[in-house]
Amino acid sequence: DTGVSQDPRHKITKRGQNVTFRCDPISEHNRLYWYRQTLGQGPEFLTYFQNEAQLEKSRLLSDRFSAERPKGSFSTLEIQRTEQGDSAMYLCASSRDHQPQHFGDGTRLSIL
């Protein structure tokens, strides 16, 4: 069990640029979740996958956000045309069915 891995750990970009984050879940975990956490707040749900199927999307996930999980393994979260308000920590978590979720270290996004 190597844990949930997220890459990169930090991303600094200019407003208007596109960014992509990657999450590698714990092997054999069929569920994968993305959350967003702003400073001093609890994480907020963005979306989740069961295997390769995206089963739920939050209204927080505007049309500038897209997530994929090809082949039910790793997942990517892309943000297009980044805005100042996108600055946050993006957390990935995985679980086996309804077992407790295990979190990665997160990707901190800073928009200049």
Next chain:
Amino acid sequence: AQTVTQSQPEMSVQEAETVTLSCTYDTSESDYYLFWYKQPPSRQMILVIRQEAYKQQNATENRFSVNFQKAAKSFSLKISDSQLGDAAMYFCAYREYGNKLVFGAGTILRVKS
């Protein structure tokens, strides 16, 4: 929509003493799970303890225990024999069967030596 409220932004405890962190939630469901997660500064979120709503018995994990009051929709965390390593942000979270987590705003716990 389900909501989770942590009314204590910050708490302090002396090393070796006991502290209780409060959490209330709102739901119309009868079957759900509750969790406490710990997030040390710049580190990974770690599961501390979980409670299944259909279980009457309060969950315990070593020095950590909960007081689950289903009718009152209350789920507090008690940390006994506090250690310096317990210092972190603590999040209370609610989950319906198989779905997303809904988190509270968190409580910063400071441990004094």
